[in-house]
Amino acid sequence: MKRLILILVIALTAGSASFAASANNESLEDIFSEFSEAKNAEYVNVNPFMMWLGKQFVGSDKDAQIVKKIKSVRVLDLEDCNSAVKSKFKNRVSNLALNGYEEMVRTNDNGEKVLVLAKMKKDVIHRMVIVCVSSDDCALVEVNGKFKMSDVTGVVNSQTPKHDGRR
8 A cells, every 4th residue: 555655656756747747848849839929020931831832932052952841941030029028929939849859050249149950860850940039130941841061061051151151
C-alpha cells in the first residue's frame, strides 16, 4: 500500500511539474495567432497553394532554386504597433518553446537581437523560424519546406556584403 501511494505521489509530482513547465512555454502558433490580431500589426501568410503559384514565375538562378524548395511562409511585423504590444511580444518570444528546434544563430548587436531556429531531419531543414527584436521593431518569420543548410548559407553569402567591399 505504501509503495502504491509513493508511486502515485511521484507520478502526480512529475505530471504537475511537466504541466507547469509546458504552461510557461509559448508555442509559435500561439504567438502568431495573438499578435497577428494586434492593432497595426502586419501579418502575411503565404500558404502552400500560393507558394506553388508563385513558383511558376520565378527564374532559374541560384536564389530561385531555393524558393522552389519553400512550401509556405508566415511573416509577422510589429514595427507600427505600440510599445506595450512590442514589450509583450518580447516577453512571449523569450518563453518560446524550443521543442524539436535547433538554435542555429543567436546575435545581439547594440540591442538588436536575432534568433534563428530550425527543425531538421538529418541535414534537411523542414522549418526555419527567425525572431528579430529591437527597441523599435519586432518580427517573426516562419519558413516551411525542405532545404539544406548549404542552401541557406548560399543565400546568406550572396546577400551579405563582404567587409573588404566585395560581394
